[in-house]
Amino acid sequence: MKPCLAFLALPAVLVGLSCAAAQAAERFEVASWVDHHDFAGVRDDKGYVFDCDRPEGWAKILDHVQEVGTTLVLWRNCGGANMRYQSLVESHHHDPILDKRRVPETRVPWGWVRYGDAAEEDMLRWVVQECGKRGLRPGVHWPFEETHWEGWTIGGWNLEHPYFWGRTPDGQPWWGRASLSFPEVMAHKLALVDELLDRGIEALFIDFYRNGGWTPAYEYVEPVVAAYRAKYGAEPSSDSSDPCWCRHVGSYVTEFLRRIRKHAQARGQNLELMVGIPGIAPLSDEPLLTRGADWQAWVDEGLVDAVVINYVKWDPQDPFGSMRKLSREVMDVVKGRCKVFWPVQAYDFSGFGMPSCQKATGLSQPEVAERLLRMAWEEGAHGISLECVDYNNYAAATRERMRALVEGECEWVQPVPPRG
Amino acid sequence: MLHVKSCVLALTYLVLLSPALLATCGPAAASPVPKPLTDKLPGATIEAAWSPDGKTIVFQRELKEDVDLYVIPAEGGEPRPLVTGPDLAIHPAGSPDGKWIVYSSVLFDKTVAQGLENGYNLHLVRASGRSMPRRLTAGLHRDYTPCFSRDGAFIYFSSTRGAKQNSVGLYRISVEGGEPECILHRDATDVALVGPDVAPNGHVLACGFIAGFRGNWSLRLVKTSAPHDEYPLTETSYPMYGPRWSPDGRLIACTGYRPGDNSWGLYVVEARTGALARVDTGPGNSRSPAWSPDGKRLVFENNRTGEYKLYVMDLPRLRFTEEPKLVWAPPQPVVKFSFASDPGGDTLPDLSGRGNDGKIVGKLLWQDGGAVFGDGQYVQIPKPKGCDFGTGGFSVRTVLRVDRHTDQLRLVTVGDYPIHHLGWQIHLSTDNHLWFNSRTPTGEYTAARSDSPPPLGKKITVVGIRYPSGKVEMFVDGVRQSQSGAGATMSYPAATQIRIGTQYSGGSPFVGTLYEYEVYSGILSTAEARRTSLQDFLSEGDVGE
Numbered sequence: 001m002k003p004c005l006a007f008l009a010l011p012a013v014l015v016g017l018s019c020a021a022a023q024a025a026e027r028f029e030v031a032s033w034v035d036h037h038d039f040a041g042v043r044d045d046k047g048y049v050f051d052c053d054r055p056e057g058w059a060k061i062l063d064h065v066q067e068v069g070t071t072l073v074l075w076r077n078c079g080g081a082n083m084r085y086q087s088l089v090e091s092h093h094h095d096p097i098l099d100k101r102r103v104p105e106t107r108v109p110w111g112w113v114r115y116g117d118a119a120e121e122d123m124l125r126w127v128v129q130e131c132g133k134r135g136l137r138p139g140v141h142w143p144f145e146e147t148h149w150e151g152w153t154i155g156g157w158n159l160e161h162p163y164f165w166g167r168t169p170d171g172q173p174w175w176g177r178a179s180l181s182f183p184e185v186m187a188h189k190l191a192l193v194d195e196l197l198d199r200g201i202e203a204l205f206i207d208f209y210r211n212g213g214w215t216p217a218y219e220y221v222e223p224v225v226a227a228y229r230a231k232y233g234a235e236p237s238s239d240s241s242d243p244c245w246c247r248h249v250g251s252y253v254t255e256f257l258r259r260i261r262k263h264a265q266a267r268g269q270n271l272e273l274m275v276g277i278p279g280i281a282p283l284s285d286e287p288l289l290t291r292g293a294d295w296q297a298w299v300d301e302g303l304v305d306a307v308v309i310n311y312v313k314w315d316p317q318d319p320f321g322s323m324r325k326l327s328r329e330v331m332d333v334v335k336g337r338c339k340v341f342w343p344v345q346a347y348d349f350s351g352f353g354m355p356s357c358q359k360a361t362g363l364s365q366p367e368v369a370e371r372l373l374r375m376a377w378e379e380g381a382h383g384i385s386l387e388c389v390d391y392n393n394y395a396a397a398t399r400e401r402m403r404a405l406v407e408g409e410c411e412w413v414q415p416v417p418p419r420g
Numbered sequence: 421m422l423h424v425k426s427c428v429l430a431l432t433y434l435v436l437l438s439p440a441l442l443a444t445c446g447p448a449a450a451s452p453v454p455k456p457l458t459d460k461l462p463g464a465t466i467e468a469a470w471s472p473d474g475k476t477i478v479f480q481r482e483l484k485e486d487v488d489l490y491v492i493p494a495e496g497g498e499p500r501p502l503v504t505g506p507d508l509a510i511h512p513a514g515s516p517d518g519k520w521i522v523y524s525s526v527l528f529d530k531t532v533a534q535g536l537e538n539g540y541n542l543h544l545v546r547a548s549g550r551s552m553p554r555r556l557t558a559g560l561h562r563d564y565t566p567c568f569s570r571d572g573a574f575i576y577f578s579s580t581r582g583a584k585q586n587s588v589g590l591y592r593i594s595v596e597g598g599e600p601e602c603i604l605h606r607d608a609t610d611v612a613l614v615g616p617d618v619a620p621n622g623h624v625l626a627c628g629f630i631a632g633f634r635g636n637w638s639l640r641l642v643k644t645s646a647p648h649d650e651y652p653l654t655e656t657s658y659p660m661y662g663p664r665w666s667p668d669g670r671l672i673a674c675t676g677y678r679p680g681d682n683s684w685g686l687y688v689v690e691a692r693t694g695a696l697a698r699v700d701t702g703p704g705n706s707r708s709p710a711w712s713p714d715g716k717r718l719v720f721e722n723n724r725t726g727e728y729k730l731y732v733m734d735l736p737r738l739r740f741t742e743e744p745k746l747v748w749a750p751p752q753p754v755v756k757f758s759f760a761s762d763p764g765g766d767t768l769p770d771l772s773g774r775g776n777d778g779k780i781v782g783k784l785l786w787q788d789g790g791a792v793f794g795d796g797q798y799v800q801i802p803k804p805k806g807c808d809f810g811t812g813g814f815s816v817r818t819v820l821r822v823d824r825h826t827d828q829l830r831l832v833t834v835g836d837y838p839i840h841h842l843g844w845q846i847h848l849s850t851d852n853h854l855w856f857n858s859r860t861p862t863g864e865y866t867a868a869r870s871d872s873p874p875p876l877g878k879k880i881t882v883v884g885i886r887y888p889s890g891k892v893e894m895f896v897d898g899v900r901q902s903q904s905g906a907g908a909t910m911s912y913p914a915a916t917q918i919r920i921g922t923q924y925s926g927g928s929p930f931v932g933t934l935y936e937y938e939v940y941s942g943i944l945s946t947a948e949a950r951r952t953s954l955q956d957f958l959s960e961g962d963v964g965e
Contacts, residue, residue, distance in 0.1 A: 047533065047535075048533035050533070051531055051533035052533070053531035053532070053533065054533075057533065098482075098510065100511075100564065100628070100662065101637065101659075101661060103586055103587070103610050103611075103612040103614075104586070105586050106561075106562070106583040106584075107586070108532070108560055109533065111586075112539065112560065113531070114528065114531075149633060150610060150633055151586070151612070151633045154633075160705060162683075163677075163681070163682060163683070167679070168889070168890075168891065168907075169889045169906065169907075170887070170889040170891055170906075172679075172891070172904075172906070173636065173658060174634060174636075174906075176633065176634065213634065215907065217860075217890070238888075239811075239861055239890065239909040240890065240907040241861050241907065241909075286862075
């Protein structure tokens with residue numbers, strides 16, 4: 001560097017130092033996943049508590065979500081490929097009946113909430129703005145799925161393009177996911193990202209647990225198979241869990257994340273890209289083999305801003321000790337290159353959430369939640385991930401205790417402790 | 421698609437071309453060109469139905485979140501509104517006398533939390549438009565895709581009414597109104613019968629059918645006098661839906677897509693053979709065909725302009741193809757039991773000749789040509805020979821009867837292997853559906869599910885097949901069940917044991933009766949798994965006469 005330029009660079013160095021200081025005082029985050037669909041059926045003696053079609057209802061949901069000390073709202077944008085806002089490129093939640101290829105959702109009230117029509121409020125835009133007013137960071141929880149395991153969630157764009165559908169090894173089409181290997185599919189996904197960015201989201205959380213039944217077994221589409229042949233000079237194995245095949249399929253998912261990042265950058269928007277990986281530890285190839293999720297490569301490449309630990313497979317004989325050890329394994333892989341969120345998971349479908357932990361330890365939910373929150377904070381996590389904040393599934397006492405901690409003792413991110 | 425070595429080793433087959441392959445029908449002429457009908461009308465125009473006199477076509481028009489019904493002269497001209505207003509009106513269908521149009525509509529004037537009372541319900545309006553619509557059904561249901569019976573007395577339709585799961589059944593209601601009658605409704609997640617159309621003889625209706633979100637839509641025939649007597653007209657390996665009978669009852673037009681197609685297209689199915697012909701309609705997706713009353717033309721929707729518009733075209737010369745028939749030497753069973761009579765003692769002799777005799781544990785009740793299983797009774801085959809399938813195909817066939825549904829897991833049979841105790845199974849799950857599963861190489865459960873719980877008190881034949889490709893299928897009484905699995909390529913070594921009537925460790929007992937039981941080291945052909953032919957099914961229905 002020339003001496004005169006070195007002089008000019010001095011302020012930048014000082015700014016850098018001040019950023020480092022700011023980083024040291026980073027707010028410990030509480031990332032709450034909010035599936036407002038799950039509030040629609042809550043009733044009291046006067047009727048439905050939350051009107052999920054109107055802003056009053058959405059405001060009440062946010063009130064409830066804030067009680068747990070939330071700093072980052074990850075609001076669910078869709079169920080499968082049905083958007084819950086006024087998407088111009090995909091189906092709206094109440095569309096299924098208009099396309100007889102879907103099997104409509106029958107449940108009352110869930111099958112009848114519409115989350116706003118064109119003449120009404122755009123829910124996602126409203127929520128983003130409301131988060132801003134409340135000092136919350138607005139984000140979206142976007143499952144890596146197009147089906148949500150139900151026929152009514154399959155989107156109109158998907159239905160209109162059967163030639164992009166997945167294929168099984170024997171060539172049978174499956175409408176559950178259009179393959180990312182087709183440029184048109186990628187462009188469609190990016191158009192959906194545009195719709196989210198247009199509404200002002202700051203964080204995009206892609207959840208690889210909710211993959212809608214997709215696995216590398218449904219990726220035997222022509223471009224993917226042809227690329228495999230070109231790369232390896234051989235036919236892919238019909239065994240869809242073949243590591244070589246899964247790595248190849250995973251490269252399309254990686255490209256998807258790459259494109260999202262570039263897309264947001266090209267728009268000049270600062271988008272925090274978060275990924276949620278189930279069963280992430282003990283470390284294994286399982287996320288790659290079952291979900292095409294090569295998360296360690298994503299961290300290596302700097303593609304993601306945050307890794308969200310959905311759950312780790314802890315040992316019932318030593319729940320907290322093994323949770324700490326396994327989550328540390330993830331921190332050790334990440335090595336501070338991106339944020340890591342630890343789970344305080346109300347859901348228990350994996351058998352590794354709080355209810356199972358309560359059972360294994362005999363502790364109450366507030367006690368377990370406090371232990372998990374403290375553990376994450378002590379180990380230098382950037383925050384905790386709450387899957388999902390439904391009505392009262394984090395009990396009132398739990399919400400109170402968690403909020404007190406994150407607004408007091410655990411307000412700031414701890415430096416990562418040295419490993420022995 | 422892929423070269424699958426084990427498949428080639430397992431099967432030696434010939435592709436036979438059916439005589440129907442080259443069958444043709446319709447006028448011998450140059451390819452007809454679709455003529456646009458609604459290109460000047462803003463908005464999407466879809467779901468057309470021809471009037472019985474052939475003069476007009478009723479359709480659904482979508483514009484700016486509103487959906488209305490319009491009528492247009494079949495030869496083109498000015499469309500006139502039939503049903504407009506703030507409600508959404510969809511799926512019009514005309515009565516045989518041409519006087520009435522039935523359709524489905526909803527008015528979202530409240531949110532669900534505010535007390536929305538009605539969903540998509542059926543309404544009748546005079547085809548002339550000179551009357552107010554009359555509500556036919558009510559309630560927070562989705563009543564849709566209606567059609568008239570051939571005598572005009574009833575309306576068949578699809579509905580979610582009564583469903584506890586996300587399912588759709590077939591219903592009918594008198595044109596005078598009253599309570600809808602359930603025709604056929606299998607209330608299981610994602611099991612649906614949609615878009616009924618009654619054959620000209622009135623004996624059979626065709627509809628779209630799906631079972632499970634991993635399935636594809638297929639066409640199903642249902643007898644109107646015995647709705648539980650159904651026949652799968654098209655395969656579930658590609659989607660077909662929206663059937664419409666030709667006026668002479670020989671053909672069914674529908675929407676379909678087969679691998680290799682570059683769009684959704686119009687297909688015509690020969691009702692007596694199931695043979696298919698794709699109709700060339702030019703670029704874009706083509707959907708929802710309906711016949712002109714003389715059977716010489718089709719009206720359909722196509723999106724070549726970027727928006728769906730209606731087109732009319734002459735029926736072209738059709739070239740039907742049947743699915744290639746696989747013919748090979750049928751596999752020999754490696755285990756074969758008959759439960760027709762008490763063998764005496766505790767040994768059940770293996771009739772396959774492989775020496776895989778079963779050990780009877782507990783006291784089975786032998787009655788009515790079967791063995792009644794319950795808690796504490798099972799048959800064990802230790803170290804069965806010939807069940808080391810590797811990555812090859814295998815089949816399990818059993819004839820059984822279930823007398824009651826429960827919320828318990830019940831194991832009909834399990835193949836226990838050193839690499840996985842639950843290597844493959846046929847079981848009744850807590851949802852009372854039958855499942856046949858194999859596994860991925862990493863041991864993940866991959867299964868086919870029956871379309872509905874087995875009928876109570878009825879003897880049924882269940883066949884589970886694991887193909888070398890990893891596909892898993894199930895047939896119940898010869899009908900391929902819609903939900904299949906993929907990726908089940910576990911390599912099976914020599915088995916530790918087979919259990920019949922219980923889990924490998926003794927839990928989850930099967931409660932019911934077994935009549936026959938066979939395991940094959942190979943794939944039972946579709947013909948072997950299927951019991952009834954289409955001709956047999958239709959012979960009672962005078963279809964196409």
